[in-house]
Amino acid sequence: MQLIGMLDSPYVRRVAICLKLLEIEFEHRAISVFSGFDRFKAINPVVKAPTLVLADGQILMDSSLILEYAAGIAPSGRALLPNQGAARLNALQLNGLALAACEKTVQIVYEQQLRPLEKQHQPWLDRVQGQLLAAYAELEKQLLQSAVSPFMGSAEVSVAVAWSFTQLMLPGQISDEQHPTLAALAAQAEQHPAFISTPQV
Structure with missing residues (x-):
């Protein structure tokens, strides 16, 4: 699993920190949507950070949607939100x-x-x-x-x-x-x- 984007983006940083709190392993690839536009586009044609690349090559974007997905695969007992x-x-x-x-x-x-x-x-x-x-x-x-x-x-x-x-x-x-x-x-x-x-x- 790869997280694409620069940590000076609050959305990328938010996801990276939450993935660590959930104890979900990932590789962070610091690619800019500005200076690295072409490299980013080769990964995600929309060029939106953060982008999460799954093991099978599928991609997710938008920090809230990525965290919703992460919550579903987190180890038992790990949660980002109170239950109710x-x-x-x-x-x-x-x-x-x-x-x-x-x-x-x-x-x-x-x-x-x-x-x-x-x-x-x-x-x-x-x-x-x-x-x-x-x-x-x-x-x-x-x-x-x-x-x-x-x-x-x-x-x-x-x-x-x-x-x-x-x-x-x-x-x-x-x-x-x-x-x-x-x-x-x-x-x-x-x-x-x-x-x-x-x-x-």
């Missing part, structure tokens, strides 16, 4: 907010770094930045309302990966002081062996 009830709903909500934060960060980065300055649309940037701020405000609020748990699953991974990604790509836009619970969760997660062995840079 309020804890499961909370984890799904955290995942959704974290993925929204990743998406909005990517949109801002692409607009600012890939589009020529004269073609950048400030009203669009303002809207996306507002959505990014809202996602992190909701994450902070939801984490404050959640019971503290030692469980490390896809929700905690997604939140920590999203926070670290935004801090790396948009430094200063989302402050630790306004999101102390988020910042603390991410700092603690980044000390976990699965995170340490999967650095974003």
Whole structure:
């Protein structure tokens, strides 16, 4: 099984960390969708990261779908989400907010770094930045309302990966002081062996 994509993508990093938590063996191939476009296209014509290549050559893409598949093949007793009830709903909500934060960060980065300055649309940037701020405000609020748990699953991974990604790509836009619970969760997660062995840079 091969995971294709760069770890500076929060989606690739999310999958890689979760696969390690599930104790699923895989080979990581760091191929960029930009500088390695042709190499990536030879593996997956859609050129979408992350791409998971199965042992029989079949491919999966989209981080959430890859993790859904991974949950079905994980060793017994390994899980990424609580089984049921309020804890499961909370984890799904955290995942959704974290993925929204990743998406909005990517949109801002692409607009600012890939589009020529004269073609950048400030009203669009303002809207996306507002959505990014809202996602992190909701994450902070939801984490404050959640019971503290030692469980490390896809929700905690997604939140920590999203926070670290935004801090790396948009430094200063989302402050630790306004999101102390988020910042603390991410700092603690980044000390976990699965995170340490999967650095974003």
